[in-house]
Amino acid sequence: MGYSTTFTIDHDRFRKLSDKEKVQLVDELYSAVMRSGNCEIVSPWDIKVQKSRDADDTTIYLHQGNTLHEMNPHSNITQRLFQDHPELAKEYIDVMESEVGELRRRLNEMASGKE
Known part of the structure; x- marks a missing residue:
């Protein structure tokens, strides 16, 4: 089994995302996973990325x-x-x-x- 990364997303700001921001958001989520999580994405979206974990954890x-x-x-x-x-x-x-x-x-x- 692989690894899993949990995201916590503040929904309040999502209603106002432009198309450009939606693409940027996906890029930032991808980057966070590739860095193994355990960081906060500093952006207008208030996303906290929990530490990536082995699937057995x-x-x-x-x-x-x-x-x-x-x-x-x-x-x-x-x-x-x-x-x-x-x-x-x-x-x-x-x-x-x-x-x-x-x-x-x-x-x-x-x-x-x-x-």
């Missing part, structure tokens, strides 16, 4: 508000979050646990026919 991304948080126990980014902002990291983990709990509840409801 599992990473959870928590989207919250207009932010994206990488959560991977083996990631330097996550380790820095733990070291620099432990309370915030705990908050993110609590949010993820809450979401997983709700997903389990809904799955169990569907499996038992209570949908």
